[in-house]
Every structure is written in structure tokens, then in C-alpha cells.
Amino acid sequence: MIGGLQLRKWALASLLVAASAAHAAAQTQTGTLIFAVESLGGQTLDPILEGRPGNAVYQAVMYDSLVGFDFAKGGVGPGVAERWVLSADGLTWTFHIRPGQIFHNNDPLTAHDVKFSLERQMAPNSLAAAAAVMRRTIKSIDVVDDLTVRVNTSSPQIGLPAGLSRAVAPEGAVMPKNYLEKVGEDEFRRKPIGSGPWRFVRSVPGDRLEFEAVSHAHWRGRPNFKNLHLLLVPEESTRVAMVRTGEAAIASIGPETMLSASRSGLEVLAVPGTMQAIYQFYGTYRPEFKNSPVANPRIRQALSLAIDRQQIIDHIMNGRAKMPFPFATFGYTEFLSHERWDKWAREAFRYDPVMARKILAEEGYPNGFELNFANTALPGTQYMVDIGTAIADMWTKVGVRVKLRHYEWGSFPPLVRGDQPALAGGGSMFRTAGRPDIPWRYNSALNTEGVGERLLGDASTCEASCREYLQIHTDLTAERDPVKRTALTDRMVEVVANTWLVVPIIEGMGYYAINSRRVGEFAAIPGRHELGDVFERMPRADQKPWKK
Amino acid sequence: MLLCLVATIVFFLGRLTGNPVDMILPEDATGEDRAALIKTLGLDGPLHEQYLIFVGHALQGDLGTSIRYRQPAVDAFFSRLPNTLAVIPWALLLAMAVGIPLGVVAALNRGNIIDRLVGTVAVLGVATPSFLLGVLLIFVFSVELGWLPSGRMGGPSHYVLPVITLSAFLVAGFARLVRSSMLEVMDSEFVKLARIKGLSETVVIWKHCLRNALIPVLSLWGVFIGNLVTGAIVTETVFAWPGVGRLTYEAVIFRDFPLLQATIILKAVLILSINLMVDILYAYVDPRIRLT
Numbered sequence: 001m002i003g004g005l006q007l008r009k010w011a012l013a014s015l016l017v018a019a020s021a022a023h024a025a026a027q028t029q030t031g032t033l034i035f036a037v038e039s040l041g042g043q044t045l046d047p048i049l050e051g052r053p054g055n056a057v058y059q060a061v062m063y064d065s066l067v068g069f070d071f072a073k074g075g076v077g078p079g080v081a082e083r084w085v086l087s088a089d090g091l092t093w094t095f096h097i098r099p100g101q102i103f104h105n106n107d108p109l110t111a112h113d114v115k116f117s118l119e120r121q122m123a124p125n126s127l128a129a130a131a132a133v134m135r136r137t138i139k140s141i142d143v144v145d146d147l148t149v150r151v152n153t154s155s156p157q158i159g160l161p162a163g164l165s166r167a168v169a170p171e172g173a174v175m176p177k178n179y180l181e182k183v184g185e186d187e188f189r190r191k192p193i194g195s196g197p198w199r200f201v202r203s204v205p206g207d208r209l210e211f212e213a214v215s216h217a218h219w220r221g222r223p224n225f226k227n228l229h230l231l232l233v234p235e236e237s238t239r240v241a242m243v244r245t246g247e248a249a250i251a252s253i254g255p256e257t258m259l260s261a262s263r264s265g266l267e268v269l270a271v272p273g274t275m276q277a278i279y280q281f282y283g284t285y286r287p288e289f290k291n292s293p294v295a296n297p298r299i300r301q302a303l304s305l306a307i308d309r310q311q312i313i314d315h316i317m318n319g320r321a322k323m324p325f326p327f328a329t330f331g332y333t334e335f336l337s338h339e340r341w342d343k344w345a346r347e348a349f350r351y352d353p354v355m356a357r358k359i360l361a362e363e364g365y366p367n368g369f370e371l372n373f374a375n376t377a378l379p380g381t382q383y384m385v386d387i388g389t390a391i392a393d394m395w396t397k398v399g400v401r402v403k404l405r406h407y408e409w410g411s412f413p414p415l416v417r418g419d420q421p422a423l424a425g426g427g428s429m430f431r432t433a434g435r436p437d438i439p440w441r442y443n444s445a446l447n448t449e450g451v452g453e454r455l456l457g458d459a460s461t462c463e464a465s466c467r468e469y470l471q472i473h474t475d476l477t478a479e480r481d482p483v484k485r486t487a488l489t490d491r492m493v494e495v496v497a498n499t500w501l502v503v504p505i506i507e508g509m510g511y512y513a514i515n516s517r518r519v520g521e522f523a524a525i526p527g528r529h530e531l532g533d534v535f536e537r538m539p540r541a542d543q544k545p546w547k548k
Numbered sequence: 549m550l551l552c553l554v555a556t557i558v559f560f561l562g563r564l565t566g567n568p569v570d571m572i573l574p575e576d577a578t579g580e581d582r583a584a585l586i587k588t589l590g591l592d593g594p595l596h597e598q599y600l601i602f603v604g605h606a607l608q609g610d611l612g613t614s615i616r617y618r619q620p621a622v623d624a625f626f627s628r629l630p631n632t633l634a635v636i637p638w639a640l641l642l643a644m645a646v647g648i649p650l651g652v653v654a655a656l657n658r659g660n661i662i663d664r665l666v667g668t669v670a671v672l673g674v675a676t677p678s679f680l681l682g683v684l685l686i687f688v689f690s691v692e693l694g695w696l697p698s699g700r701m702g703g704p705s706h707y708v709l710p711v712i713t714l715s716a717f718l719v720a721g722f723a724r725l726v727r728s729s730m731l732e733v734m735d736s737e738f739v740k741l742a743r744i745k746g747l748s749e750t751v752v753i754w755k756h757c758l759r760n761a762l763i764p765v766l767s768l769w770g771v772f773i774g775n776l777v778t779g780a781i782v783t784e785t786v787f788a789w790p791g792v793g794r795l796t797y798e799a800v801i802f803r804d805f806p807l808l809q810a811t812i813i814l815k816a817v818l819i820l821s822i823n824l825m826v827d828i829l830y831a832y833v834d835p836r837i838r839l840t
Contacts, residue, residue, distance in 0.1 A: 042616045049618050051572050124588065129573045132584035205617070205627060206790030206798075207701065233699065233788040234797075235679075241686045241698040379801070410803050413570035452579060 029213045031540055033225040033519060035531065036233040036248040038380060040209065043232075045192035045200055046185070047117075047173035048126040052433075053380075053530065055170030058209050058230050060532025062104075063194035064220070066095060066114055066172035067165035069533060074273060074332035074526030075436035076165045080109065080174050080195070090156035090480055097147040098219060103176040104199040111149035115141045116177035118151070118164075130163060130171050156478040158485070162334070162437040166533060167525075197223050197536040207232060213536070221536040224520075224543060228535055240266075240513050249518030250531070253511050255317045255383050261513040267546050269522075270320045271510035273330040274434045274529035277387050279373075280445070280502040282416075283424030285457045285466065292425050293369040300500035302359035306398040307391050308351040312506055316386045320511065323349060324504035326497045328432045328441040332527050335486045336438070341493065348497070349504070356398045368399025372426030375404055376412040381431060387505055388429040416453050430502075434527035439476050442469075442492060445502055455501045469495050520544035551816055555606060558812045559599055559805075567591070568615045568803040589615055602809070611813065612806030616798065621810030625792060631701060632784070632791030636776045638711045643718030643772075648765075650719070651726025652758060658731065666723055673720030678779060682713040682786035699787035710787045717779065718772055725768060729761035736760075763834050770823035777815055 041054020050059055068079025081095035101109035118141055120126065122134045137157050142150040151160065164172030174195060180188045192200050197218040198211035209230045213223035231248060233239045239251035240261055253261060253268075262268045284295040293299045313321045325333070325341050326348075360368065375388035385406065392402040407415070415422045430453075432441055444452045446469055448462050457466035472492040479485045496502065510529030520539030524531060569585050586592050593601075605612065614621045654666035689709060690698040697706050733739060734757055742752045780793030792811060799808040 042618065044618060046618075127572060127585065127588060129581055129585075131588075132580045135584075136580065204790070205624070206631075206794060207788070231700065231788065232790070234794070235683075235699075235786045235788070237683050238686060238699050238786060238788055241691050244691050245694065245698055247698055247700075408565075410566040410571060410801060412566075414566060447579075449579065 029215065029223055029226040031225050032227040032229055033535060033538060034229045034231060034248045034250075035535070036231045036239040036242050036251040038232075038234055038236065038239070038252055040230065040232045043203060043205055043209065044189065045203065045209075046189045047170060047175060048120055048123070048128055049189075050127075050170065051129060052170050055173065056166065056528070056530035056532050058532060059170065059173065060166060060196070060530070061198040061211055061228060061230075061535055062192065062196040062200050063173040063175070064101070064109075064196050065164065065166040065170075066117075066174060067161050067167075068220075069165070069167050069525050069528065070332070071525055071537075074167070074330075074434075074528065075334060076162050076167050079165065079172065080114065084161050086158075086480060090158075090478065091153055093151045093153070093157070093160050094144070095149050095151070095161075097149065099147055101195055101219070102216075103179065103195045104193045104214065105176070105179055107176055107178055108146075109174060109176075109195050110146040111143040112146070113174055113177045114149045115143050116180075117173065117175045118171075120175060120180075121171045121173075128171050130169055134171065156480070158477060158480060159437050159439060163440070165436075167528065168435050168437060168440070197221060198228050201227075218536065220533065223536040224538065224540050225535075240264075243513045243515045243518075246515055246518055249515050251513045252380070253513045254381075255320055255508075255511060256386075257513070258318045258320055258511055267514040267516050267521075268320075269512040269514055269524060271512075271524040271526070271529055272322070273332065273507060273527040274510040275381065275508045276324050276328065276330075276432045276434075276504045277381070277384050277506050277508055278327060278430050278432055278502055278504050279388075279391065279427050280430050280453065280455055281427045282420050282453070282455065284501065285461045285463060286424065287461070289425045293363070293365055294371065294425065294427065296363055297498070297500050298359050299363050299365065300503070302356040302363075302398070303395060303400070304349065304500060304503050305352040305359070306356040306400075307349075307394050307505060309349055309506055310351065312387055312390055316383055316390060317506060317508065320509055322507040322509075324507040326493050327445075327502045327504055328435075328438045329493060330434050330436075330507065330527055332434075332436050333438055333489075334436045335482060335489045336493070337486060337490050340490065344497070345504075353394075353398055360399065365399075368401060370401045370403060371395065372403050372405070372423075374407055374412070374415070374423060374426070374428035376407040376409055376429055378409050378431050381508070384429055384431060391505065420454075434529070436527070438489065438493075439473060442473060442496065446473075446496065456496075456499065465495055465499055514546075516546040517541055521546045550820070551813065554816045555603075555809065555813050556599075558809050559602055560595075562803065562805050562808050563595065566803040568805065571802050572615075606809075606813075611810035614799075614804055614807040614810075616802050616804045616807065621806045622814070624795060624807060625810050625814050628790055628792045628795045631789060632777065632780050632793060634701075635707065635710055635714060635780070635783075635789070635791070636773065638707060639714035639718065639776055640772065642711055643715040643722055646715070647719040647722025648726050648758075648762070650723040652730055652753065652761075654723065654727040655730035655734065656753065663727075666727070670720040670723045673716045673723075676716060678713055678717070678782040679786050681716055682709065682783060685709045685712060686786075699789065701789060710783055710789055713783045713786070714776060714779065717775065721768070721772060721775075722765065725765050726758075726761060729764050730757055733757045733761045763830070766833060767826065767830050770819070770826040773822050774819040777818060 037057055040058055042050050044050055047059055047063060065079045066081050068077050070077035080097060082098045084093055084095045086093055097111055103109055121128045122131055137153050139152045139154045144150055162168050176193050179193050197214055197220050199214055201210040201212050203209050211228040213226055236253060236257055240257055242248040243251045243266055244264055258268050281294050283289060289295050309323055325345050329336055329341060373392055375385055377384035392404045395402050446456045448454060448457050449459055456469055472488055476488045479488055520541050521544050522538040524534055569582055573581055611621045614624050617624050650666050654663045657663045686698050689696045696708050739757055742756050780791055781797050784791045784793035785797055796811045799811055
């Protein structure tokens with residue numbers, strides 16, 4: 001009897017020891033997580049000197065953003081600020097800072113750091129993309145107390161919190177005021193300090209960035225690995241080779257590599273909703289193109305009907321892409337009637353070459369017409385060239401004679417400026433990145449002034465749909481009521497979708513090849529191609545093996 | 549004079565094909581964002597004014613600040629140059645070690661199967677693109693056999709594949725040059741005299757013939773080293789090697805004008821200096837040059 005009791009005690013003690021050992025193992029930060037990526041941008045750790053992709057890939061690991069992510073659905077969620085409130089007059093946003101946050105030198109993160117960081121992003125020497133807009137829209141920033149900061153704007157800025165979320169832009173990165181003022185900019189750039197779950201260790205220009213996990217609990221998650229190395233490996237086949245040999249745990253890849261990576265035993269992760277591959281038409285509203293076939297919305301609709309999107313998804317994207325929502329909208333887009341647009345897109349973006357031919361004939365082009373089309377691909381989306389070539393072939397099948405010209409991305413944006421002589425009256429491939437707020441993207445494509453794409457009209461020619469769009473966009477930027485905001489967004493999407501001027505082809509994804517012996521199973525943030533905010537959530541292979 | 553021409557061409561050619569602002573800003577940036585950034589980067593003046601400022605600064609040794617890396621472009625170049633120079637001597641050495649004997653063997657077996665084999669190797673070496681060779685080597689020696697790392701700088705094993713890739717083109721060059729040069733020398737009077745004197749064939753070929761056959765090869769060293777410096781762009785990209793080749797590639801893709809100008813001008817200086825040194829060395833090795 002005594003023996004049985006003792007045995008049970010021993011068994012219980014053993015279980016407790018085993019459980020605590022397992023718990024300790026789970027808490028231990030060991031090993032090095034190695035990520036091979038095609039670009040490290042400017043490889044600078046100063047947030048005011050880097051653009052969105054670089055910030056999202058490597059600055060995100062060591063800096064927290066004022067507004068963060070909704071990790072499950074994608075889009076905007078809590079960050080350094082746990083909540084934010086708009087004043088009754090719509091002119092002041094109050095951000096409530098999460099208590100207990102510290103920088104890597106153990107200084108507390110306060111509202112003073114937030115004010116300092118936003119003002120630094122807006123400074124004349126800042127290369128931040130939104131610096132000019134911030135200077136224009138933000139009137140002043142007040143620190144109410146250590147955990148409360150107010151941003152006063154010159155006009156209602158409903159989208160301000162989204163603009164300070166890393167889901168949208170990098171300008172919300174919070175920098176350490178006291179440290180930066182004490183050591184100066186040059187020293188800060190050599191030895192940067194942030195508040196993220198990884199602290200900076202070393203930067204080898206053109207080669208790699210090294211980080212070390214913080215040991216304390218962090219609201220983004222406590223890293224499971226001790227070290228994080230981000231390697232710059234521009235050539236995709238080399239990146240995949242490194243993952244296969246175990247020299248790297250994860251590598252960014254394109255859809256064309258997915259099948260071979262998968263066949264060679266690697267895990268392939270597809271991040272949904274990171275971009276839309278689109279095509280668009282330029283200057284169709286101008287008097288000189290009044291009689292051009294692409295000035296006719298029905299013909300533009302026929303061109304969309306001639307595209308077999310499923311073929312593109314199956315054969316170019318290897319099945320790892322989706323039918324798109326309307327232009328610049330995704331499953332996580334805020335203030336949008338998703339079901340309505342999902343249903344609309346299924347019908348509108350169907351493949352119907354018979355109908356396409358019928359419309360062309362009805363509109364006076366039974367034998368088709370000649371179309372100038374510029375093919376290009378943004379860095380990291382080389383498959384867009386294949387998509388552009390494929391849709392040109394599909395248009396040829398319904399009788400359109402496509403004159404296809406290829407442009408390296410660096411030489412393409414200047415064509416969109418000014419009078420667009422190389423593009424007006426024709427179309428081109430383009431892309432839109434996955435973001436939760438759409439007015440910003442619509443503005444760059446459809447605004448009639450400035451240097452955007454000006455697809456609907458310009459300062460001299462702005463017809464009915466153009467004027468309606470401009471009015472909705474203006475109303476939308478100031479509308480606070482969520483129901484009215486959704487109605488306005490829906491109407492804006494509808495007006496633009498019916499023009500068939502800017503047309504989605506597929507909703508793309510971000511793709512990664514993964515060595516399952518080097519890292520455990522993890523999920524990316526929907527709509528977020530880059531993994532800078534995900535590394536701390538990645539388990540080691542022994543903690544969470546990949547399901548076969 | 550040549551450097552001024554190179555600098556001017558690079559300055560205007562770079563600006564013909566794009567703008568760094570478009571590379572920095574996202575596709576949904578506004579005109580206001582763009583105008584502000586153009587001003588911040590100092591690209592808002594007329595082109596001729598920008599050129600005069602560039603020339604003025606260049607004459608003082610200042611080739612501008614890299615737009616992408618926010619550091620003096622000259623510093624960026626010289627921080628990467630050692631990485632490229634770490635590979636080039638080994639590639640040159642390997643190319644000579646393989647190419648010169650191949651050329652000699654081909655010359656000694658003129659017209660027969662061995663000569664044709666060497667010719668085939670030479671043609672393959674010249675015709676195989678570096679990126680293809682590099683990727684093939686990675687697949688065989690890193691992925692399949694697991695003998696060597698796939699890329700990046702590191703210990704001696706990291707050098708093997710990039711050095712082989714870089715030297716492949718030169719092996720072919722050396723082999724063809726040495727072959728033709730050897731054939732010419734083997735017909736000369738002093739070689740016949742050496743044989744009449746009763747010297748062994750090995751001494752005649754490897755001492756008298758090869759030594760003289762290498763003199764014209766030396767004159768092409770400058771060209772070969774130039775090829776290595778410029779050809780490193782592809783090899784460094786495939787093997788993720790952080791040298792000046794990849795820096796140039798990044799400067800072109802990003803339209804980083806100051807960095808592009810600096811890398812091209814400094815590479816031109818480097819190649820001109822090497823050619824000058826080779827000319828001096830040539831005069832030292834071949835007394836006929838000094839006499840003329």
C-alpha cells in the first residue's frame with residue numbers, strides 16, 4: 001500500500017519535473033532564425049530614411065509602430081497605442097499609449113517619444129513618403145501625459161490612424177527621443193535603438209542584418225529564437241538553394257518557383273491578399289482620343305470579359321492566387337460591403353469571350369482594333385510580365401491587335417507623368433499593394449491634379465463619373481459615421497468599377513519557401529507580404545512542427 | 549579626358565531612364581509627396597545646373613551622397629571594393645593555372661582531337677553565361693552534393709564557386725591566346741636553335757617557348773582584369789557577394805545617380821590604373837618595347 005503511494009508520488013513528481021522542463025524549453029530562446037530576402041532596401045535602421053518595403057522587411061523587427069495590425073484578419077489593429085479616439089469636431093485624434101513599454105536601453109516609451117517620432121518623420125530632411133502630406137495635414141502634436149498624445153489636424157483626417165499603422169505605411173515607427181537627442185543622428189544610425197521584440201546587433205552593408213531577441217515579454221510576442229539574421233540574396237534560385245541546404249530557414253520566392261520548391265520537399269507559405277495585378281487605360285477622356293475604341297467603357301468591359309483569370313491563376317500563379325475584388329479592395333478592406341463586392345466580382349470578372357466579341361461587334365469593331373499596351377513589373381513581382389503577356393494573347397483571340405511593349409520598372413513611372421505621350425490612348429500593367437484603407441490608393445490613380453496616373457480625368461477634362469468620384473472622395477475623407485462611410489466607399493468603388501478604366505486581373509499573394517527543419521509552423525498576417533512583424537511569432541521546429 | 553567623357557555620359561545616361569524618387573515612393577504616393585522628395589534630394593534644379601554642381605564637386609573629389617544608402621558614394625564604393633578584390637586574384641590565378649596549360653597542350657597537338665577538345669572547352673567557357681554557370685554550380689555542389697555553401701562571403705569554402713564562375717570566361721581567353729601565341733613562337737628561329745643545341749623538348753616548350761608566348765598574354769591582363777571587375781556584377785548577384793559589382797547593379801536598378809556615377813567613374817579609374825601598370829610591366833618584361 002505504502003509502496004503504491006510512493007510510486008504515485010514519484011510519478012507525480014516526475015510529471016511535474018517533465019512539465020516544468022517542457023515549459024522551460026518552450027520559454028528558452030535558442031538558435032538563429034535565418035531569412036533570405038531579395039532586397040534590404042537602403043539597409044538603414046533610421047526610419048526616416050527608408051521606404052515602405054524596407055521598413056516592413058527589416059525595420060519592423062526592431063521598431064514598433066504607433067498603430068499596429070489585426071494579426072488574424074489583416075488590416076489595422078492596436079500597436080504602441082492600444083486605442084485612439086477622434087474628437088467631436090473631427091480635428092483631433094487622441095492616442096492612448098500601451099503602458100509598460102520600454103526601449104532596448106530600458107528607457108520607458110512615452111507620449112513624448114511618439115510626438116518626437118511623428119515630428120521627425122515630418123522634418124525637412126525626412127525621406128518618408130508621407131512627409132509632405134503629414135506636414136500639410138498635421139497642425140500640431142500635444143503630449144497630454146506620459147501615456148496620452150493628441151494629434152491636431154488642419155481638417156478632418158479620418159484615415160490618420162490607418163496611415164500611422166504599419167499595415168499601411170511606415171511613418172508610425174516610434175523612435176527613442178532621449179537616446180536620439182543624447183547621442184545625435186549619426187550615432188543613432190550606427191547604434192539604433194527601438195522598442196520592438198528584436199534589438200539591433202550588426203549591419204554588414206550589402207550582406208546582412210543581425211538582431212538579437214529581447215528577453216522580456218513583449219506585446220507583439222516574445223521571440224522563440226535567440227538571434228535573427230536577415231540575409232540579402234538577390235537571386236531567387238540562390239535563395240531557394242540556401243533554404244534547401246539549411247543555410248536559411250525561409251526565403252521569399254515568386255509563384256514560378258513554388259512548384260519546384262514544393263517538389264523538393266520545402267514548405268511553401270502563401271500570404272493572401274498582398275496585391276492586385278491590374279491593368280489600366282490612360283488619357284481616354286482627352287478630346288484627341290474621343291473616337292478611340294478604348295474611350296468606350298463597353299469596349300473596356302469587353303476587354304475584361306476576354307480575360308480568362310482562372311487560367312492565369314492556374315498556370316502563371318500555380319494556383320496560389322485568387323479572383324480579385326474590385327480595384328484596390330480586399331477581404332480586409334475597411335468600410336466596404338464585402339459580400340456585395342465578392343458577388344459582383346464573380347459576375348463581372350467572368351471569362352466570356354463570346355460576349356466580348358458581341359460587344360466589340362455592337363460597338364463597331366467586329367474585326368477588333370489596335371491597342372498599345374505597356375508591360376512592366378514592379379520589383380519582386382516579375383510574374384506580372386507573364387500576366388501582361390497572357391492578357392495580350394487573350395485579347396488577340398477576340399480580335400484585338402495588341403502592340404506590346406516591355407519596360408523595366410525603373411523606366412516606367414516617368415511615362416505616367418506629364419502628358420503621358422507613350423501611354424495615352426493605350427493601357428499598361430500596374431499593381432496595387434494590399435492595404436486596408438482605399439481612399440489613398442484611389443487618390444493616386446484617379447486624382448485629376450498633381451502627378452498621379454489621372455485615369456478618370458485631368459484639370460481640363462473631368463466628366464460626370466470623374467466629378468462624382470472627386471465629390472465622393474472628398475466626402476469620404478471627412479465622414480466619421482461608419483455606416484455612411486461604408487455607403488460612400490461602396491459608391492466610390494461602384495463609380496470606378498463601372499468605368500472599366502482600372503481593372504484587377506488577379507489578387508496575388510506573397511510566397512515563401514521554408515525549411516521545416518529550421519523553423520516551425522507559422523502564419524503570416526493577411527495582406528502583409530513582408531514578415532518583419534511575424535518573426536517573433538515563429539516557433540522553432542521542435543516547438544511546432546509543420547503538419548504534413 | 550577619358551574620365552571626363554565617362555563621367556558626362558554616365559551623368560546624362562542615368563537620368564534618361566528614370567528617377568530615384570519613383571523608386572523610393574510607393575505607387576500610391578501623391579504629387580505633393582513626390583515634389584517634396586525631389587526637393588529634399590536636390591533633384592529639383594535644371595539638368596545643366598545639376599551637371600555643373602556635379603562637375604564642381606567631382607573636381608574636389610566629392611562624387612555625391614548615395615540616395616539609397618545615405619552615405620558618401622565614394623565611401624560606399626570603397627567599403628565594397630575589398631570584397632570584390634578578394635575574389636579577383638583567385639579567379640585570375642585559377643584562369644591562368646588552367647588556361648595556360650590548356651593553351652600549350654592545344655598548340656602542341658595542333659589540329660588533332662586534343663586541340664579540338666581544348667577549342668570546345670574554350671568556346672563553352674566564352675559562351676556559357678555566368679548566371680547559368682553559377683546557378684548550375686550551386687545546384688550540383690551545394691544542393692545535390694552538399695559540399696560547398698550556396699553563396700555569400702565567408703571562409704575559404706565560400707570562395708570556390710564564385711571563383712570558378714568568374715574564371716570560366718578567362719580560362720577560355722587564356723587558352724586561346726596562349727595557343728596562338730605558342731604556335732607563333734614555336735616557329736621562331738631561337739626555338740630551332742634551342743633544339744639544335746640539344747635541349748630537351750620539355751625545356752624548349754615550357755621554358756623557352758612559353759616564356760616568350762606569355763608576353764602578348766601579359767598585355768591582355770588589363771583587359772582581363774577589367775572583365776573581372778565588370779563581369780563581377782552577375783557573379784556577385786548570383787552568389788550574394790557584397791562587392792562593387794552588385795553595388796553597381798543596385799545603383800542602376802534604384803536609379804541612385806550619385807552612386808552610379810561614383811561606381812562607374814571609380815571603376816574606370818581602377819581599370820585605367822591597371823592598364824597603365826600592365827603597360828609599364830610589359831615594357832619591363834619585353835625589352836623591345838623600351839627600345840622603340
